[in-house]
Amino acid sequence: MLACLPRGWVRSPPNGGKFMYRNFNVGTRCPCPCVCKKVAIGLIKRKMSIGKKISLLLLLMLAAAVANICLVFNYQTFQLKVVLMAMLGFDILVFSAGCLFGVKLVRPIKALSRAAAEMGRGEFMKEVEITSTDEIGELCRTFNKMVMNLEGFRNSLVSARDYTDTILGSMIDPLIVVDFEGTIQVVNHATLHLLGYAKEDIIGKPVGMIFKLKEDGIPKKTRLQELTKEGFIRDYKTKSGEKIPVGLYTSIMRDRKGKMLGYVCVARDMRQINRLVVDLEKARAELEEWSGTLEKKVEERTKELKQSRDYTEKIISSLNDSLIVLNPDMTIRTVSCFTLELLGYKEDELLNQPIHKIFPTPGKYDTCFDDGFWGELAQRSRMNNVQKVFQTKEGRRIPVLFSSSVMRDENGLALGVVCIARDISEHKKIMDRLSRANEEIKSFASIVSHDLRSPLVNLKGFSHELKEALREIKGIFEELSPRLADGQRLRGEELLRDDIPEALDFIETSTSAMERLISHILTLSRIGSRTLIPVEIDTREFVSNKLKIFKYQIESKNIRVTVKELPRVVADESALDQIFGNILSNAINYLAPGRSGEIEISGERRKGDTLFMIKDNGRGIAAEDCHKVFELFRRAGKPTVPGEGIGLCYVKALVERHGGEIWFESREGVGTAFYFTISGVSDGLS
Amino acid sequence: MDYRKSVTILLVEDDKGHARLIEKNLRRAGINNAIVHLDDGQKAVDFLFQKGAYSGNVLPTPLLVLMDLNMPVLDGHQVLKQMKENQATHKIPVIVLTTTANASEVLLCYELGCNIFIKKPVEYTDFCEAIRKLGMFLEIVLIPNGD
Numbered sequence: 001m002l003a004c005l006p007r008g009w010v011r012s013p014p015n016g017g018k019f020m021y022r023n024f025n026v027g028t029r030c031p032c033p034c035v036c037k038k039v040a041i042g043l044i045k046r047k048m049s050i051g052k053k054i055s056l057l058l059l060l061m062l063a064a065a066v067a068n069i070c071l072v073f074n075y076q077t078f079q080l081k082v083v084l085m086a087m088l089g090f091d092i093l094v095f096s097a098g099c100l101f102g103v104k105l106v107r108p109i110k111a112l113s114r115a116a117a118e119m120g121r122g123e124f125m126k127e128v129e130i131t132s133t134d135e136i137g138e139l140c141r142t143f144n145k146m147v148m149n150l151e152g153f154r155n156s157l158v159s160a161r162d163y164t165d166t167i168l169g170s171m172i173d174p175l176i177v178v179d180f181e182g183t184i185q186v187v188n189h190a191t192l193h194l195l196g197y198a199k200e201d202i203i204g205k206p207v208g209m210i211f212k213l214k215e216d217g218i219p220k221k222t223r224l225q226e227l228t229k230e231g232f233i234r235d236y237k238t239k240s241g242e243k244i245p246v247g248l249y250t251s252i253m254r255d256r257k258g259k260m261l262g263y264v265c266v267a268r269d270m271r272q273i274n275r276l277v278v279d280l281e282k283a284r285a286e287l288e289e290w291s292g293t294l295e296k297k298v299e300e301r302t303k304e305l306k307q308s309r310d311y312t313e314k315i316i317s318s319l320n321d322s323l324i325v326l327n328p329d330m331t332i333r334t335v336s337c338f339t340l341e342l343l344g345y346k347e348d349e350l351l352n353q354p355i356h357k358i359f360p361t362p363g364k365y366d367t368c369f370d371d372g373f374w375g376e377l378a379q380r381s382r383m384n385n386v387q388k389v390f391q392t393k394e395g396r397r398i399p400v401l402f403s404s405s406v407m408r409d410e411n412g413l414a415l416g417v418v419c420i421a422r423d424i425s426e427h428k429k430i431m432d433r434l435s436r437a438n439e440e441i442k443s444f445a446s447i448v449s450h451d452l453r454s455p456l457v458n459l460k461g462f463s464h465e466l467k468e469a470l471r472e473i474k475g476i477f478e479e480l481s482p483r484l485a486d487g488q489r490l491r492g493e494e495l496l497r498d499d500i501p502e503a504l505d506f507i508e509t510s511t512s513a514m515e516r517l518i519s520h521i522l523t524l525s526r527i528g529s530r531t532l533i534p535v536e537i538d539t540r541e542f543v544s545n546k547l548k549i550f551k552y553q554i555e556s557k558n559i560r561v562t563v564k565e566l567p568r569v570v571a572d573e574s575a576l577d578q579i580f581g582n583i584l585s586n587a588i589n590y591l592a593p594g595r596s597g598e599i600e601i602s603g604e605r606r607k608g609d610t611l612f613m614i615k616d617n618g619r620g621i622a623a624e625d626c627h628k629v630f631e632l633f634r635r636a637g638k639p640t641v642p643g644e645g646i647g648l649c650y651v652k653a654l655v656e657r658h659g660g661e662i663w664f665e666s667r668e669g670v671g672t673a674f675y676f677t678i679s680g681v682s683d684g685l686s
Numbered sequence: 687m688d689y690r691k692s693v694t695i696l697l698v699e700d701d702k703g704h705a706r707l708i709e710k711n712l713r714r715a716g717i718n719n720a721i722v723h724l725d726d727g728q729k730a731v732d733f734l735f736q737k738g739a740y741s742g743n744v745l746p747t748p749l750l751v752l753m754d755l756n757m758p759v760l761d762g763h764q765v766l767k768q769m770k771e772n773q774a775t776h777k778i779p780v781i782v783l784t785t786t787a788n789a790s791e792v793l794l795c796y797e798l799g800c801n802i803f804i805k806k807p808v809e810y811t812d813f814c815e816a817i818r819k820l821g822m823f824l825e826i827v828l829i830p831n832g833d
Contacts, residue, residue: 446786446788449786450756450785450786451756453785453786453808454701454704454756454785455701455703456808457701457703457704457707457785457806457808457810457813458701458703458704458707460808460809460810460813461703461704461707461810461813462703462707463810464810464811464814465707465710515808
């Protein structure tokens, strides 16, 4: 065993890329140890499997031992020879054991080297069988682990590459990668498509086949650097020789440590862009032309608009009514000068303020302001002449006639509300005065009729008393007269018979006339307050009944009366009776002398009212008398017929109570036509 | 002396002519009672309540008031109201005799407590007739005694 002691560790040649150990020994008794050593080293250096090397080394050891024994065997004693033989036997035993051990040791190493070879080919699926728990077993386990890691690493690398390939493949812009030598390394599908080459036609070829670099003579590296200039426009040459202008965007590719690896060039097909540029240029030119005319047009339009705006503003500022434009949220948007003047506000005090600001605070005058009204204002497209009250800045109240309409755009969306308000303070004052005056007239009429009647009672009463006294005096005078002188008697008789009765008669007729006038005034003043009862009247029948009353006069004066179509009408029957009665009686009474009378009665229904006409061929009314026709106590023309001039005044009041109008057309000596309309029954003068 | 003959008639009428005509016609109708004429409402009130010019006077009883409505100072309504509100005078019968007699006026007077409302006709014959009938009416009317 001593001969087999290991002498040291030797590193195996790096051919297999793995560590291993060998032991070998050189017998101390070897007569030529140097030869053995050399043979052993030569053996180890030889290119052969470890198993073989171990076997050969053992053989060498055995041979050296045998040679040693043979060399010493001749001069040794028998005992020594026995010892030597025993040593030889032991050596053989050691050899056999070494052979066995070598085989056991070498198998896993072989398996390892096979697996490594397979891994080198890229097959990572093989796993080395672990047969022992010693260092070799540990080595195998580590190896398997490394294989697993390597496989994972490779897979991630592969998927990363696939991902990059996918990106490159789906890029729209052509991409090429060029190394420093100007050799094309990578192209994407877009490049191939653009140029018409197959991948293998182009990979590894100089970049010059695609586009021209700068003049020769300049070092290639400098020429290539030219590429990195941003937006470098070049022509790509296709396989068919066509030139395609491209915008080339190049960047230098570096590894992680910053080492330059090559150029990445992304090209953009400029043809489309060029076309666009051309179109754009055209469009620009057109636009310029347009903008010229447009500018002119805009200028004109602006001028027009300004004029129209000025015009509108002038209209608004010269409006004598208050104009307020509201936003849909009921805040003030526009307000006219007149409004500001009226209310005493400055424009900025009202703009964007709620409209409530110019109305009196609610509560005190509830009718002036209520939310319902505002709701209505926004919803109803129009509101006409509603009486409202504005409140000025100082708190003064101004009655206004308020109208509004909702302003809409072409889609019907409400833009706001336009409000017009007319100051009716004066109007209202006048109206108040008028209604007061009207009341006064009414009470005046009744006072007059009473106060004028009181003296009448006296006049009548005392004149009557005087008559009685006169009668008595007459009797007394007759008794006394024979005793009187002739002159006295005659004078007394004259007084009692003529003068006093004459005076009393005048007093009586005058008081009677006055009494009639007073009662007419009273009647007239009562027309306004009398309640009219509207009923539907068959006017044809009504008129024919009315004519029966005048039958005697019509027949005796030989008047021809024509009644044409007469529509039914709703009116107060007694009022209508008085209207027709008065006009007919005028027609009958004022005939033209020497001409047989003709009266025509007709009527027609019009929009909103009914028109009646009573036409005669009478004496007519002189132009200068026309204004007197409807006046109280005035009579036109010669008073050939008794009357106080009250009829037509009365008729006019009745027609007006029926919401109608009355007028006439007349020519002196030709005839008169009276027209009147009836449209409804009003509540009264108020 | 006949009880009716003792009744004093207080005639309140601002129009002296009317008063005279009324008086004349009453006399013609046979009314011979004493007639006191006053020409405005204030005087009537003073007379009835012994105030002013009439303080210290003794109110004649029994009394009947014949009164117009339209009068200066105090009108007939006011006099009527004061009379009917006062315990001392509310039993005195009041005859209203006036020219205007619309429905609301008549109603108001009766509401105030007037006993008779007569319209003064403007036509004198009618006037005379009305007063004559009133006289005849007064002949038979019973009046509460002031006591």
